[in-house]
Amino acid sequence: MANLLNRLPSLSWLYKISGLASLYNTGRDAWLIIICRTCRMFAFGAVSLIIALFFAELGFSDFRIGLFMSLTLLGDVVLGVLVTLMADGLGRRRVILAGGMLMAISGAVFYTFENFWILLIAATVGVVSAGGGDFGPFRAIEESMLSHITTLDTRAHVLSWYVTASSLGAAVGTEVAGRFFEVLSKREGWSTVGVYHATFLIYVIMGGLNVVLALSLSSKCEISDSEESPGESAQRLLDEDEEDIHSDQTSASMKPKSRFSRISSPTRSVMYKLWFLLTIDSLADGMVSQTLTNFFLARKFDLSKAALGDIMSTALVLATVSTVFAGPLAHQIGLLNTMVFTHLPSSAAVLLFPFPSGLVLTTMLLYVRMGLNNMDQAPRAAFIAAIVKPEERTAVMGITSALRTLSMTLGPSLTGGLADKGKFWIAFVLAGSLRIMYDMGLWAMFVNMRLHGNKDIGPEPGRPRNSGDEEEPEQVPL
Template identity: 65%
Template sequence: MNRLQVDSHRLRETAHWLYHESGLRSVNITGRDAWLIILARTCRMFAFGGTSLIMALFFTTLGFSDPQLGLFMSMTLAGDTVLSFLLTFMADSLGRRRVFFGSGLLMSISGLVFLYFENFWILLLAAVIGVISASGGDFGPFRAIEESVLSHLTNPQTRSDVLSWYVVTSNLGSAVGIEVAGRVIEELKRRDGWSEIRIYHAVFGAYIIMGVANMVFSCLMTDHCEITEPVLSIDEGAQVTQGLLSNSDEEAEDEIVPPTTESPVEQKKSRFAEISSKTRSVMYKLWFLLTVDCLADGMVSYTLTNYYLDRKFHLPKSQLGDLMSTNYILGSISTVFAGPLSRHLGLVNTMVFTHLPSSMAVLLFPVPQGIVLTVILLFIRGGLNNMDQAPRVALIAATVKPGERTAVMGITSTLRTLASLLGPSITGALADSDKFWVAFVAAGALRVAYDLGLWAMFINVKLHEHEESDQDTSKARRVADEEESTD
């Protein structure tokens, strides 16, 4: 009996250690809004994954040329850039949840257009003014605001973990979306009355549903997502403070303190002017490096990678879907370790040491002439490619003031998208001249330059200088909300 008790105790300790080290505890204590944001992006990436598998094939079936495909992807990213720039700069004043709702609505409308129309210019117009993912990436207005909200809801101890799971689940969403799309396409092909065009149209039906789901999730979020949270009255504050003082020391030690409250930001004519010169001096370097990285990613996006594999090896759509789905799953598994690695190695080291092998895989991707080695390089790229995302957002949050985060992340997203939009046109021209492989070599070289530059410029940057040390007010507010919800 004693041995059973010892084994049970060890099992509980192991489970508790995994719960803490995996970052799930950080997500859980951050609360309902974090779960809703993570779920919303997972559903969105499910839709983006499906479109990344079929977009190039859809356009080829419609008779569009490779340069037209490159133009479409570039113009789509340009539209996302403008929309993201406008909405992220207005999000704090309009309300972040309202922006989420509007973005979900635009996503559904764009999917509806792609469901019914086949004209190149109509599709291009819907992609430019709406929210459509032509590359499988999340370049629209959602991501920058979601990252800002999660940075607001978390603190330095929980931020990397929460952002890591934000990336992990999105990769899983993309993986499932690609897998489902590939299987559905092959299944419908075997049925009478289903042309290839009609099958591709059906995939956009799921895109519409995921847009509606994002609208629903935005309606379920609380006021804590906004930059200004409600302030407790004097009586409520006194009651909560008394309740906090009565907690045991053990509970206080086990509690990870929730995020600091961002003070109201006075709206000015230019949100860029609100960013301090010290913050800008740091971000200028990071923005330059990120534009280099995103130019490379735009040249070899997963949509174009699918197209390259299809042209080189002529794979069945189901097999292509299996490969890309596995690729995303590997990325999800590896990203679970991004949070723990960030705690032990540091944010910059985690970003560089995980991203550099992925960059080398892109550089070498066209070299193998057989499918096996090509797939191995694809899995190395995808398995490690996203491990730098959560540390990158945590790095930005740790170097800028809380009131600057939405604007800074909005500018970051805009610059990344601007850089990405050049890539597809370059690759489209290369593909049309039978030099598709050059895009991967150039992109790999640019990514390696980004990794080395990041390490050289940011390894000694001071972090968390703007984080507030006294978080009693936020703690009191959370306890008050919990008491109110139980009443």
């Protein structure tokens, strides 16, 4: 590989700028973690296509479908907080292993039962994604592991590929589910409900693969079993002045019982602002989740499952392609610019989505929305990882995930209530407006902030750095 890259300079440049070099150099664990989430998102994509339609076939009202999704998200919040705050103590690999087992069990329950409350319990405990997104605790733990085994320079690239691969997994899962439904429903002896039940076997298979992958991870992923990476060691030497060291010693002597209390005050002061904005964005996402968008399209245009799968899988492929460029773009224009300038057009597309009367224009708006929607994820995770200490990451990312999921819980119920009254379209207008508020707020609050080591969050393109930047890194103004 090295000889080939040396002979082809353009290929070498592409290899580095795409982030593949960073991913390769991070090692085997990064690949396993990424494949683990890709399998999980394959299952989520498959289920998001049919779960609302499955419930409608069982006779659940629109409001009850929205309520199911809200209660599932609420259960994910409780599970997420408990699991992520204990993950470092229990062992991150063990938690991911348990998650795979629970996925398989919940898939088996959905394959067998039709009772609302039994399905609700299975969806909550087994983290069945009623909304199509990764709302359980496992993403936060995986991001913490990836942040732990990467350096400041490679982190954004690796996290970008983490998002990219998982988006591709969701796209393939959605397409497979649509085709699977169409093929099986045409066979003799299969009822519509029976085919829906059979689709959940995908969850069982992907859960089993997660178990195998979790067993293959090394101890380098554990905070207690591995040393800091060279980049993190150097960064901490620069960041920890005498006051920080004294504070850490005092905290250690007090031995706080809560992992939240171990999150430093400077970290919290920044995260409070970000958490507030993320709750606004997440409420909007909950109102127009992938599952509810599928439901809206199927109802408005009376689409077959295969056609619906084609549309949604294409949208997810576009999301996959765009996330490839998130890491390089963040390195070129800054984390904040990447987050805002890619998310804002997506937000506008959500707001306009219900207005076209034809399928073509509606689909184009969907492609704009989903094609750009995921480009802010890797920069956001890299930003959070850069402002917290390694031992804080799992807790901070877990709390972030829990707060986002908690704010999402209201969304599906609101949309379900609106749909019951024939006002489904209003959900998209409200969600788009909230997302635009989030984008503007993010820019206003963080545009002048700089990361540890003079890594800009949102630099003006072409702005020169001071000559002493690399020698005397600034701290994030908190």
